[in-house]
Amino acid sequence: MKTRVIVNGREFQVNECYKCGVEFAMPVVLDETCQRDKQEFFCPNGHTQAYPGVSLCDTLARVRRDLTAAGAGWNRAEGKVIRLRKALKHRKPKTGRK
Numbered sequence: 509m510k511t512r513v514i515v516n517g518r519e520f521q522v523n524e525c526y527k528c529g530v531e532f533a534m535p536v537v538l539d540e541t542c543q544r545d546k547q548e549f550f551c552p553n554g555h556t557q558a559y560p561g562v563s564l565c566d567t568l569a570r571v572r573r574d575l576t577a578a579g580a581g582w583n584r585a586e587g588k589v590i591r592l593r594k595a596l597k598h599r600k601p602k603t604g605r606k
């Protein structure tokens with residue numbers, strides 16, 4: 509269960525470090541951003557914290573791989589079109605019977 513506190517009218521999310529157990533508060537907006545974007549943050553003792561899931565870096569890496577694969581597919585298709593056009597250009601006309 510998440511605990512939130514209000515200090516001087518600002519809302520903070522209370523988190524507990526998984527490693528050292530220290531409780532610390534961070535602005536709710538920042539906590540939500542870290543949760544949504546899977547950004548790392550740190551406890552006051554410097555231990556890296558993160559919400560589980562796919563990070564933006566992982567998503568970006570996947571998109572880059574997909575883009576590279578799509579580009580390679582495009583190049584193969586373009587090469588095939590060029591070869592077919594050449595074959596069509598050099599094709600001998602059919603001589604049909606009348």
Ligand SMILES: [Zn+2]
Pocket residue numbers: 525526527528529530551552553554555
């Ligand atoms: Zn810690």
